[in-house]
Amino acid sequence: MSLGQQLAPHLPFLRRYARALTGSQAEGDRYVRAALEAIVAAPEEFPKSVDPRLGLYRMFQGIWSSTHPEEWAASADDGDQPEAIARARLARIAPMSRQALLLTAMEGFTTEDTAYLLESSEDEVEKLIDDALGEIEQQTRSRVLVIEDEPIIAMDLETIVRDQGHEVTGVAVTRDEAVALAMEDRPGLVLADIQLADDSSGIDAVKDILAEFNVPVIFITAFPERLLTGERPEPTFLITKPFQRSTVKAAISQALFFDQETVPAA
Incomplete structure (x- = not known):
């Protein structure tokens, strides 16, 4: 070979x-x-x-x-x-x-x-x-929208986010719900699964949200290779399922680190 x-x-x-x-x-x-x-x-x-x-x-x-x-x-x-x-x-x-x-x-x-x-x-x-x-x-605290249709995974993500000192603005299970929650309570970070309930897409939900305002996004997928080809516009931050708590924490910290709107913790 x-x-x-x-x-x-x-x-x-x-x-x-x-x-x-x-x-x-x-x-x-x-x-x-x-x-x-x-x-x-x-x-x-x-x-x-x-x-x-x-x-x-x-x-x-x-x-x-x-x-x-x-x-x-x-x-x-x-x-x-x-x-x-x-x-x-x-x-x-x-x-x-x-x-x-x-x-x-x-x-x-x-x-x-x-x-x-x-x-x-x-x-x-x-x-x-x-x-x-x-x-x-010490640098970053934010408000996080979770887009995830699997209840156990969503609960895990909520726990990780809160343990890191952030606030969860809501948990959405469909594209429409995600957009509605984002418009109702603007998050400082989005954690989005790729495949959602009712066959909607987390990618499409994020596109709709980004059309309204800029926010850092971390995608979660069981098939990371599909979004890491380097051949088209793709996510900057990506977590692979099944994930470790430390992986999610590192990704959140890094995504917020580069976001111009994140406010350092007091």
Whole structure:
């Protein structure tokens, strides 16, 4: 099996990580393309002593660390723009901390694997994760609309959201109900399942909501590969079913981190 064939199944999930890390589909996918171009240009540099997925993320980390300077925030002089606000927030959280959190909580890497990816020690990775969680939880509190037609999953999401200090504005099970709830009580974040009751779509519900006002969205699906192709407009934040509580918490924190309208907690 060629290297390309070995890497292909892991590309959708690398896009998920890159989008969450950058807060942008376009930027995240650009970094993934750069990593792939580096592999094609110098295949002999691809790590041979680890499994292909770990090697792929290691190559991505090399591109990220070499092209994403920590002083990025200092370049923002238009403070009223979303990009400038995201950069200002980025400056308050060590990039390594955010990477450690996403690699473990969202991508499911072990502490040992994350230490390899970040060229750090396991103890340092654990400290980075604690630092990121502490800083992010202090930064953001919001009001969350849950769009989910499975009662048990909806209850789990409500519990996770409230445990993180956020308020749940409502739980919708259909497209029409989701739009009505959003118009009645504007949320600061939307958690949306893809497939809803009565065969309606969470994607369509979100499109209707975004036509009225901007709000960060996290999609939840059992088939993430379908929304991580890099071939069309796709979600920036995506959670895979079945999900872990830590994955949902990390995604919520990251989505709010890049939202210009989120108000820091007192």
